[in-house]
Amino acid sequence: MREVAIVGAGMTPFGRHPEKGIKDLVRGAVELALEDAGVEPGILEAAYVGSAAPGLMTGQEQIKAQVTLSAMGIDSIPMYNVENACASSSSALNLAWTAVSAGIFDCVLAVGFEKLYDENRLKSYMALGTAMDIEMGQKYMEDFQEKLGLTDKVFSEEAGAKKSVFMDMYAFYTRRYMEQYGLTQEHFAKIAVKSHKNGAMNPNAHYRKEVTLDQVMNSGDVSFPLTRMMCSPVSDGSAAVIVCSKEKAAQITNKPIWIEASVLGSGKLGYDMDDTLTRRVGLKAFKAAGITPQDVDVIEIHDATSPSEIIALIELGICPPHEAPKWIDEGYMELDGKMPVNTSGGLASKGHPIGATGLAQVYEVVNQLRGTAGERQAQNQPKIGMTQNGGGILGIDGAAMAFHILKS
Structure with missing residues (x-):
């Protein structure tokens, strides 16, 4: 298995954001991660997108990755929609690490998002209760x-x-x-x-x-x-990381953060x-x-x-x-x-x-x-x-x- 590194990371402010949809949240974190790594979206070979309850909260039950990423110009690459309750985005990272360490891809995106806050608290609690x-x-x-x-x-x-x-x-x-x-x-x-x-x-x-x-x-x-x-609290937000092989990471940064275990x-x-x-x-x-x-x-x-x-x-x-x-x-x-x-x-x-x-x-x-x-x-x-x-x-x-x- 190959060594794997994180070369970029970003997250949006967490909180109540009624003015933002899931596309806004994902865009915010992904753009910050790309900026942190100093790379363009074209370097990404695949994307793993974690979320738990967008279907229940927003109605977007399927193809969340494709919907949110294509809105910011990231398309055509393999995209994987990952749901594992509150562990959804770390599960997305686990899949990203697995693919890069196995030599399938050299540079991928892992992102997690949730639009969980609603003025009707019962709606949020019911979504949480399905885990x-x-x-x-x-x-x-x-x-x-x-x-x-x-x-x-x-x-x-x-x-x-x-x-x-x-x-x-x-x-x-x-x-x-x-x-x-x-x-x-x-x-x-x-x-x-x-x-x-x-x-x-x-x-x-x-x-x-x-x-x-x-x-x-x-x-x-x-x-x-x-x-x-x-x-x-019940929050809205998004976070993302850029995950690369050792060889690809060396082309991007001299200060990688190594994933020793996933x-x-x-x-x-x-x-x-x-x-x-x-x-x-x-x-x-x-x-x-x-x-x-x-x-x-x-x-x-x-x-x-x-x-x-x-x-x-x-x-x-x-x-x-x-x-x-x-x-x-x-x-x-x-x-x-x-x-x-x-x-x-x-x-x-x-x-x-x-x-x-x-x-x-x-x-x-x-x-x-x-x-x-x-x-x-x-x-x-x-x-x-x-x-x-x-x-x-x-x-x-x-x-x-x-x-x-x-x-x-």
């Missing part, structure tokens, strides 16, 4: 509760109507970690404060305002222990809450890159809720489980900490246009490894970065999970 087994999802959770003798209710009456059903599921898992490792609601609020602080320094973030611990704790209950400021995995039905998709796929990614968890310098985690940060660090073997409270209290995940996490602000602050999220994470890590992240630059001079991007629920497991390990 699970519609026929069996509720029954599976009820069976799971009965099998383990749990009295803790998973879904509230408001799930799917006034909030995403996933908020209740995230809260359910979070309460388990609270019991096991001494984590408290205040610990998760501290993570949210950190994320919003980073997001305030990110010109592309949905929320660009620092918040206090009291503000997070009193921002409104979503599903205990989650409060509103711990949860990712690993995609899927969930499985079962009742084992310790055998998680994050752990399984993360271990494969470390092995593929030839590194250990402790070699990672900076990481972007799929924090649809703030507790997801510390939970993922535990599951990946980066944070020893019973040191989790200490990691939060002593600022280990801050920009000047031992393991900067979600320097972008994460999903909680940067935003979560689901089909664009994975590549937005990659965009952030690329800038961290280049040393071009500005005032939110990690202070440990990162050389190896990682992204974790999950999508959907299968039973009690994740449905899709993609990890990318990048190196400067």
